Amino acid sequence: MQFNLPTINLFGEQAIEQLLGEIRKKGWKSAFIITDKYMRKSQTYERIIEVFSLAKIKFKVFDKTKPDPSIDLVEEACQYISGVSCDFILTLGGGSAHDLGKGVALMSQTQEPIKTFVGVHKIHHQVLPIVAVNTTSGTGSEVTRFAIISDTQEKVKLAIIDDALIPAISVNDTQTLLSMPPSLTGATGMDALTHAIEAYFSTDANALTDAYAIKAMELIGQYLLEAYNDGTNKKAREAMAQAQFMAGVAFSNASLGYVHAIAHQLGGRYHLPHGLCNAVLLPIVIDGLLKKDRTVRIHSIGKALRAPGSSYGLIGKIKQMNAKLNIPDALSKIGVQKEDLSDIATKALEDPCRITSPVQFNHNELVELLVKGL
Numbered sequence: 001m002q003f004n005l006p007t008i009n010l011f012g013e014q015a016i017e018q019l020l021g022e023i024r025k026k027g028w029k030s031a032f033i034i035t036d037k038y039m040r041k042s043q044t045y046e047r048i049i050e051v052f053s054l055a056k057i058k059f060k061v062f063d064k065t066k067p068d069p070s071i072d073l074v075e076e077a078c079q080y081i082s083g084v085s086c087d088f089i090l091t092l093g094g095g096s097a098h099d100l101g102k103g104v105a106l107m108s109q110t111q112e113p114i115k116t117f118v119g120v121h122k123i124h125h126q127v128l129p130i131v132a133v134n135t136t137s138g139t140g141s142e143v144t145r146f147a148i149i150s151d152t153q154e155k156v157k158l159a160i161i162d163d164a165l166i167p168a169i170s171v172n173d174t175q176t177l178l179s180m181p182p183s184l185t186g187a188t189g190m191d192a193l194t195h196a197i198e199a200y201f202s203t204d205a206n207a208l209t210d211a212y213a214i215k216a217m218e219l220i221g222q223y224l225l226e227a228y229n230d231g232t233n234k235k236a237r238e239a240m241a242q243a244q245f246m247a248g249v250a251f252s253n254a255s256l257g258y259v260h261a262i263a264h265q266l267g268g269r270y271h272l273p274h275g276l277c278n279a280v281l282l283p284i285v286i287d288g289l290l291k292k293d294r295t296v297r298i299h300s301i302g303k304a305l306r307a308p309g310s311s312y313g314l315i316g317k318i319k320q321m322n323a324k325l326n327i328p329d330a331l332s333k334i335g336v337q338k339e340d341l342s343d344i345a346t347k348a349l350e351d352p353c354r355i356t357s358p359v360q361f362n363h364n365e366l367v368e369l370l371v372k373g374l
């Protein structure tokens, strides 16, 4: 068994400033910053530049990150970095910036096509180190071995899963998280809850991943609504930052299940926010798992979320959380089309995330489950 996470993880109100000492210890001198236009104008960016100035780091900035980064965007960023000295990549943003950065850390060091690396443990060369400054709570991408890159031609999200992609340093700075609008807080918080639940269900779960997953669920149950209702609540923001971090560690090591396997198809096809897809799918998939196998271990999840006794109490609790976060309760309400369901099911069955689900579905069963969730 192996259990991995970044070696250095910085939290709190001065997390960005703490980077200075860590960067000095590494002896790095040049960086490539990957962010988006919004973040480039932020105070967080200014604080990072101040740290770079003190550490005498030369840098180049790519600020064209878009939600759900594509293969083309990875190639464009690699072109931009080509021939430039770069000791590390600093990603500033949510899951999209980190995933783009992971794609560049990987693809700037090889001539092979990106699809060579799709799946589990396909990387056999050294990739650039990553410092992931995380601004959402969250995908957990700042701690995970996953890079999710969109294939816009095939309309799917590709999952590259390898320990080589785990950032060297993760940063969750509290001040940075305060500016998240409620819709982003809600969707990313439910993404984190889905990570914790799918990691706990996973056939690869173990005592270590369970500990991270259960604690993450407890904190999300306690603090997500508080952070959603008052984004300036530092205690709730810090708790959610830690919760999504733990959920990330849990799923990075135990992997995921059908919620993510399907969500990747909805994101790739309709460009819907990843967390929103997971939130809507979570009760639908848990219901499907339980209908096929009553022994799926959900008791501790219900306890962690303080849901009423029965398994259906847990589903009801998740639906209630979604309602309070203004998240729709049906796939059709987020634009999923009935005629696409068969293709979505086919592609979800090809997604590596479903391999560790405790219950497997065939194509017909998966379509049936999705029709029910429409």
Ligand SMILES: NC(=O)c1ccc[n+]([C@@H]2O[C@H](COP(=O)([O-])OP(=O)(O)OC[C@H]3O[C@@H](n4cnc5c(N)ncnc54)[C@H](O)[C@@H]3O)[C@@H](O)[C@H]2O)c1
Binding pocket: 036, 038, 039, 066, 067, 068, 069, 093, 094, 095, 096, 097, 099, 135, 136, 137, 138, 139, 140, 141, 144, 145, 146, 147, 148, 157, 176, 177, 178, 179, 180, 181, 184, 188, 191, 267, 274, 275
């Ligand atoms: N690699 C992994 O382990 C992993 C896990 C789950 C999801 N993902 C991927 O992550 C992506 C989604 O990431 P995300 O949900 O973090 O959103 P995101 O990174 O796509 O960002 C969404 C929007 O929020 C804005 N934003 C980010 N932080 C902000 C802040 N603090 N204040 C105000 N605005 C802010 C961004 O500028 C952007 O416009 C998806 O592509 C998904 O597939 C990756």
Ligand SMILES: [Fe+2]
Binding pocket: 139, 191, 195, 260, 274, 278
């Ligand atoms: Fe996710």
